[in-house]
Amino acid sequence: MCCSAVTLKRDFDVCSVCGGMHAMTERRLTCTSKTCSDIGVCAVVWKVFTCTASDTWTIWVNEHGHMRGVVPCSTIHPARVTTMMKQFLAEQDEIGIPPRLMLVNLKKQSQIPVTSRGWPSLKQVQNALKRLRRDQGTTNSRKAVQDLV
Incomplete structure (x- = not known):
């Protein structure tokens, strides 16, 4: 998930992470890797479910593979100013x-x-x-x- 972007954010009243009656947030992240985008449109999507009460996450990924295959992501991330x-x-x-x-x-x-x-x-x-x-x-x-x- 190093090269991803949030494409959808939804809030739900019932939490599916812990089953409680409080809010839960779903974020869908899509692959934005330069290596994948050079080949075509990457179909990998991550669904991140965040429980607002317990700060617990559940992450699901679809069965589609990256367009780049098994080649690692070649994106060089910039240094951070600490x-x-x-x-x-x-x-x-x-x-x-x-x-x-x-x-x-x-x-x-x-x-x-x-x-x-x-x-x-x-x-x-x-x-x-x-x-x-x-x-x-x-x-x-x-x-x-x-x-x-």
């Missing part, structure tokens, strides 16, 4: 260091572990900074400097 990385980027942003230099400094940090997918790209660092600035506000803006003086 919480420790975001904290480091926020500290660097307060000083006013440009994103390219932040990425270099991030890779030099020994206390920040590398994720299994490697280091984030420059674009991911820039997007993380945009989100941090939007959520927390920037300290290098004209208004912030005027308020200090």
